[in-house]
């Protein structure tokens with residue numbers, strides 16, 4: 001990741017396990033000390049550990065806080081987490097529950113011009129549109145809103161992006177992977193400079 005960033009390239013991560021976000025976040029935070037993380041996900045991902053493991057998809061944003069200031073973390077679409085995670089998020093981060101489009105729209109002005117790393121968990125999207133993921137969570141956004149969120153984020157200074165927790169083996173209909181491909185295509189077309 002250091003080589004990718006040193007070459008001035010735009011990293012796009014694909015997962016799989018949400019931990020793939022950690023290396024780009026760490027390296028981007030070295031380059032941009034005031035790096036902002038936009039985290040779109042059904043889950044808070046703020047656990048201290050999961051079954052004794054600190055490096056867990058349930059702890060990825062907590063681990064990211066080793067490199068990024070909590071006040072620079074913006075979470076959208078969140079609808080699942082432990083009571084302690086929600087309390088921590090309310091006290092330390094910018095937490096927006098359930099929706100993505102409306103709160104993101106409201107945050108665009110304050111995020112403009114700042115270096116933003118986007119980590120997008122496919123489970124933010126409703127299982128009706130993206131069932132192929134490890135911890136599906138009903139009550140999510142539509143596929144149209146997912147694309148709209150990418151177009152909105154493209155107005156910002158996005159310096160890296162990942163789309164994670166896509167599990168094609170769990171979706172014989174292939175709709176999850178079709179949506180994931182479309183999202184990445186739109187990221188390449190609108191964000192990569």
Ligand SMILES: [Mn+2]
Pocket residue numbers: 041042043121123124135165
């Ligand atoms: Mn998730």
